[in-house]
Amino acid sequence: MSLVQDRVSQFLEGVTRSRREILTPEGVALPVDLADHGERAVALIIDLFIWLCVTVLLYVTLIALVVEGKAVEIAMTLILFIAFIVRNLYFVYFELAWRGATPGKWITSLRVIDRRGGPLTPSAVFARNLTREVEMFLPAGVLLSAGTGADTWQKLALLAWLGLFTALPLFNRDRMRSGDFIAGTIVIAIPKRMLLADLVETRSRYSFTPAQLDAYGAFELQILEELLRRPRSAETMTLLHDVCGKICAKIGWPTTIPAAEVVPFLTEFYSAERAFLERERLFGRHREHKGNPPR
Amino acid sequence: MTVRRASDTAEMPGASGAKPALVLRSTEFRRGREQGWRELEDLVAKADRGGLGALSTEELMRLPLLHRSTLSALSVARAIALDRHLLLYLENLGLRAFLVVYGPRQSMLEGCRDFFARGFPAAVRAAGVPILIAFLAIVVGTVAGFALAASDESWLAAMVPAELGGGRGINSTREQLLRDEIFAPWPGFTRSFITFANFLFRHNALIGIMTFGLGIAAGVPTLMLLTYQGMVFGAFIGLHYNRGLLVDFLGWVSIHGVTEFGAIILCGAGGLVIAQNILFPGRYARVDNLAIHGRSAAQFAVGAVFMFFVAGLIEGGLRQLVADTAARFAIAALTGAAWLSYFLLAGRRERP
Numbered sequence: 001m002s003l004v005q006d007r008v009s010q011f012l013e014g015v016t017r018s019r020r021e022i023l024t025p026e027g028v029a030l031p032v033d034l035a036d037h038g039e040r041a042v043a044l045i046i047d048l049f050i051w052l053c054v055t056v057l058l059y060v061t062l063i064a065l066v067v068e069g070k071a072v073e074i075a076m077t078l079i080l081f082i083a084f085i086v087r088n089l090y091f092v093y094f095e096l097a098w099r100g101a102t103p104g105k106w107i108t109s110l111r112v113i114d115r116r117g118g119p120l121t122p123s124a125v126f127a128r129n130l131t132r133e134v135e136m137f138l139p140a141g142v143l144l145s146a147g148t149g150a151d152t153w154q155k156l157a158l159l160a161w162l163g164l165f166t167a168l169p170l171f172n173r174d175r176m177r178s179g180d181f182i183a184g185t186i187v188i189a190i191p192k193r194m195l196l197a198d199l200v201e202t203r204s205r206y207s208f209t210p211a212q213l214d215a216y217g218a219f220e221l222q223i224l225e226e227l228l229r230r231p232r233s234a235e236t237m238t239l240l241h242d243v244c245g246k247i248c249a250k251i252g253w254p255t256t257i258p259a260a261e262v263v264p265f266l267t268e269f270y271s272a273e274r275a276f277l278e279r280e281r282l283f284g285r286h287r288e289h290k291g292n293p294p295r
Numbered sequence: 296m297t298v299r300r301a302s303d304t305a306e307m308p309g310a311s312g313a314k315p316a317l318v319l320r321s322t323e324f325r326r327g328r329e330q331g332w333r334e335l336e337d338l339v340a341k342a343d344r345g346g347l348g349a350l351s352t353e354e355l356m357r358l359p360l361l362h363r364s365t366l367s368a369l370s371v372a373r374a375i376a377l378d379r380h381l382l383l384y385l386e387n388l389g390l391r392a393f394l395v396v397y398g399p400r401q402s403m404l405e406g407c408r409d410f411f412a413r414g415f416p417a418a419v420r421a422a423g424v425p426i427l428i429a430f431l432a433i434v435v436g437t438v439a440g441f442a443l444a445a446s447d448e449s450w451l452a453a454m455v456p457a458e459l460g461g462g463r464g465i466n467s468t469r470e471q472l473l474r475d476e477i478f479a480p481w482p483g484f485t486r487s488f489i490t491f492a493n494f495l496f497r498h499n500a501l502i503g504i505m506t507f508g509l510g511i512a513a514g515v516p517t518l519m520l521l522t523y524q525g526m527v528f529g530a531f532i533g534l535h536y537n538r539g540l541l542v543d544f545l546g547w548v549s550i551h552g553v554t555e556f557g558a559i560i561l562c563g564a565g566g567l568v569i570a571q572n573i574l575f576p577g578r579y580a581r582v583d584n585l586a587i588h589g590r591s592a593a594q595f596a597v598g599a600v601f602m603f604f605v606a607g608l609i610e611g612g613l614r615q616l617v618a619d620t621a622a623r624f625a626i627a628a629l630t631g632a633a634w635l636s637y638f639l640l641a642g643r644r645e646r647p
Contacts (some may be wrong), residue, residue, distance in 0.1 A: 184586020
């Protein structure tokens, strides 16, 4: 079934998403869309920005305390300690409390899930985020802090290290970071879908013979459904008009359909076709697409 | 396909008023269950906004039931319905409900408690061999460092970076070491317990996490780092040995060293577990195998960070306060026994 849907999205939109399947504990396979590299980068940038704001706020407090001249040493240490904690627990805390999403992932509607469909355990969350320190914060920290004694070669090596780990999601099928490898997680995108009304028109004015309905399969039916669900712009109307003409030619419809009747006609054809194909399906005769011969 | 004429009634729009209305099984199916889906959608939206805590008790009871019935509806729909929109909607709703139902159930605090009460010691008990290897790597490094530095102290400068040496080196005399290092005066509560302990903790935790994370590179850097840590330690032993301070120095180190080396060994062992599962995946695919064992390895790193925290407190705060070698050894033995009994005994009971 999901194969047909894949072909429909591919046909209408070009391949935009890589799909994977997870098996829920109930034994139902759910397709998931892997998050794009761009989305993940945006999510990370948002998270880093929030983290940066918090850290800057801490440092401003520190400077204020220095200017006031009170207990500078304790304040500085406490702030460094808090910055360390914030950096390491920010991701862990949010991914646990917000069920697999940090604020950045929330905004870009991404989620971390277990790759095999099991529950997301705290140890997995810890594992995937602790490696961030090695991947990113540690080398970036050394690179950015000028004059800590790191010479050019060291910096180049660190830069290569940073680049290697940053680019790791580009080099594997499931777009996993090294932390994802260790924890067995993937990052997916979950757009929200609304349930729209059924397209089926039960009061039919046109009727079609089984031979006419046998001309198409599930793939064509679902393409037609997508087209009918599109907003009715001038472009869509032209497209629907073309489709209507092609269908009429294919099934040998005797009369031409006037422009105003195109949408009602196609809706009824869709309803009849779907009723027909679903009935056939009940009898075990699956027709995936029109090239698939009727049995 | 041959062009066929439609029947006469079909040619006349509006002429089929007497025709029975179309009945689709998928439409009937949807009509019967739509209420439940909408309810689940509301619950999921509510949980997304305010967390599971936002749901009332009845709603919490309804959630898994609705989730399961939606998943079963999805299975049925896949078999009987050709309504693409409906299938996509059910898959989306099923996934969103899945994330709520099977999301992390523990808050960070509960997770921490469970981790220290059983997860951490159990993970340590399960990894005897990697721990032994990490321990041996440190021992080898220590022996090598000692042998080199004791015979020729110019090795010290090569092995120990200047900022780690803290002024100690080939030119230090016995009196200097005694006065400025081993029995240096306690710098006061805030300086020792907060400032210095904190610096040590951050520094050591970073090294530990690095030792762990470098396990990804097949464990070679992990072993190198472990050996190097041992060499630095051994070199300092050699320096003090040449000045007749061996026992005092060991006491000075061991008071926190037991905890700190324990933590480094655990980090190294975690890195080695990861390396082992990358190199020898056994019957699973490499990636799957790593996912199975990587989490327990990460538990090592988390636990070790905590141990570094304790070590930092002892080193920064307590070490100079206890200015007596025998007492330092006693504390070292005590911490050693405490860690050992914790790792060997804690969390063996069944989960309640």
